[in-house]
Amino acid sequence: MGTCLISWMLAPHFATSSHVCNKKRLLVLCNPNMQEEEKVGGEVKMQGSESMRLKEKKVRDLMVENGKKRLVEVPYTASLAQTMNTLVANRVVAVPVAAPPGEWIGAGGSMIVESDKHSGAVRKHYIGMVTMLDIVVHIAGDDHLSGSDDMTQELDQRMSHPVSSIIGHSFEGLSLWTLNPNTSLLDCMEVLSKGVHRAMVPVGVDGQVQNVSAGLELAESASSYQMLTQMDVLRFLHSRAPAPQLHTILSRSVQHLGAHTEQIYAITDSTKLLHAIKCLKTAMLNAVPIVRASHVGQDDHKQLINGRCRKLIGTFSVTDLKGCHLATLKSWLQTSALAFTEEAASSPLNTQNSGSRRELVTCFALSPLSEVIEKAVTRHVHRVWVVDQEGFLIGVVSLTDVIRVIRQSLLSHSDSDNQ
Numbered sequence: 505m506g507t508c509l510i511s512w513m514l515a516p517h518f519a520t521s522s523h524v525c526n527k528k529r530l531l532v533l534c535n536p537n538m539q540e541e542e543k544v545g546g547e548v549k550m551q552g553s554e555s556m557r558l559k560e561k562k563v564r565d566l567m568v569e570n571g572k573k574r575l576v577e578v579p580y581t582a583s584l585a586q587t588m589n590t591l592v593a594n595r596v597v598a599v600p601v602a603a604p605p606g607e608w609i610g611a612g613g614s615m616i617v618e619s620d621k622h623s624g625a626v627r628k629h630y631i632g633m634v635t636m637l638d639i640v641v642h643i644a645g646d647d648h649l650s651g652s653d654d655m656t657q658e659l660d661q662r663m664s665h666p667v668s669s670i671i672g673h674s675f676e677g678l679s680l681w682t683l684n685p686n687t688s689l690l691d692c693m694e695v696l697s698k699g700v701h702r703a704m705v706p707v708g709v710d711g712q713v714q715n716v717s718a719g720l721e722l723a724e725s726a727s728s729y730q731m732l733t734q735m736d737v738l739r740f741l742h743s744r745a746p747a748p749q750l751h752t753i754l755s756r757s758v759q760h761l762g763a764h765t766e767q768i769y770a771i772t773d774s775t776k777l778l779h780a781i782k783c784l785k786t787a788m789l790n791a792v793p794i795v796r797a798s799h800v801g802q803d804d805h806k807q808l809i810n811g812r813c814r815k816l817i818g819t820f821s822v823t824d825l826k827g828c829h830l831a832t833l834k835s836w837l838q839t840s841a842l843a844f845t846e847e848a849a850s851s852p853l854n855t856q857n858s859g860s861r862r863e864l865v866t867c868f869a870l871s872p873l874s875e876v877i878e879k880a881v882t883r884h885v886h887r888v889w890v891v892d893q894e895g896f897l898i899g900v901v902s903l904t905d906v907i908r909v910i911r912q913s914l915l916s917h918s919d920s921d922n923q
Contacts, residue, residue: 558741558749559914563692563732564685567705569743570736575704575729577602580631580668584639587667588825591636597823598635598676598702600729601667602628611671611680614724616704621727630704630729632671633680636822641673641785643833659834676701682724683732690911693737697908701886702733734903735884741910742881745874753913754874758867758890758901761909765899770811771820772797773842779806780820780841793889793897794818794842816864816889816897817842823886824848866891869898873909876901 576594578587580603590599605617605626616630642662671677681703683692695703706726745754770793771780783792787808795814797803820841825833825848836844866889867876876888880903890899 558744558747559688559690561689561740562685563683563687563689563705566689566692566732566736566740567685567707567730569740570732573730575600575731577630578634578667579603580608580666582667583664584642584667584670585663587634588636588639588663597637598633600630600680600704600731601632601634601671603631603668605629608668611678614680616680616682616706616724616729618729619725619727624725626725630680631668633676633702634667634671635676636825637784637788637790638670638673638677640781640822640825641788642670643781680704682706689737690914692732693907693911693914696734696737697904697911699904701903702731704729705732734907735881735886737907738877738903739881742877745877749914750910753910754877755872757870757872758876758899759869761873761901761905766812768793768811768897768900769808770795770814770897771808771841772803772805773817773840774803774805775841776805776837777839777841777844778837780844782806783808784820784822791819791821791823791887793900794820794845795897811897813896813898816866816891816895818845818864819885819889820845821886864889866895867901868892873906877906880906 576590576596577600578590580601582590587599591597602618605628608629608631610616610630611632614630617626618628618630619626642665643659679700681695681700683695683703683705685705685707692703706724707728707730741750744750769783769787769789771783773794774797775783775794780792784790792808793811794817795809795811796817797805803809818841824845836847865879865883865885867879869890869892879888880886887900887902889897890901892898
């Protein structure tokens, strides 16, 4: 039996109070050739966990080795302020939203439910994913952050809205992704190489998952779920760096992998936090580089600019906000985004750089991919900026890029083995 990867994707508008969902797509990717074990001379040859070939690894192996804990979630009635506090308290940037069964249509018409492991009775229905970017988009929406005297009051009012009202503000809010524990590592990487940052992994009794067809829907039921992220996969691959299948690709340079780009969205060191948030909303980005402002005064500090060949001095990311309670955010809106990132770096909630000025995470065009992965994993960043010898920005390598090229290399290695 092949393993399947399932995703539900919602059309551009998410139905809430009307409980009416637009037409959806159900994508099922199967790998019928996946092998559980290898037979040699009529006997089953069981391979040890360390020596097992990477292409034989499955999602369940990643979950075990990463020591994943129970899912952090919020109820659909939680306010945005409460949701933001949950993100801050748990040091995460995304949470699924749970609702009572039978009252909501999930993102893309999905039926991802949690059930009692003994009776099988459905306890909750996951209706979407909300990220810190969704909240940022909501904060910056409709030009309500105008810097007026009533801005704080307006922000309080908007943050009192229920979390269910903003599902669908970003790509991840428009879709719920699940990965069967028996999905192969390569199939998992295919999804994550297309810009999907995280997926829910159902864990039932003895690790079993129940997929039940319901008309045109596919209902998935499990007693609990865990979250698998791009960073989890990269950590797993990082721990397997000596593997022969990875040696060739990890030794290649960033330049060889095509990380250079002619257009790099950026903000300047004079951009206020208020406008930086709006810039993230405009481009639907999770992070932008901060470059030194031009001395000739031609930069628009309220808009995104092309940061290529500009001096890199910082990074503004939605991750910075996970260490920022609402009261702190309100007090910093009119200061520079650069100053805010430095303040966020010294936050007790920031375990990476607490108490010190943030160090830029960069590489050179000739740096090997192994160095990029090492920096991303140890510094827990989702992108590494590519700079020249003088620190001028020339490109960026994201986790999506890294996972994509490693997967392509593993596929090529597998094809050569079969020839």
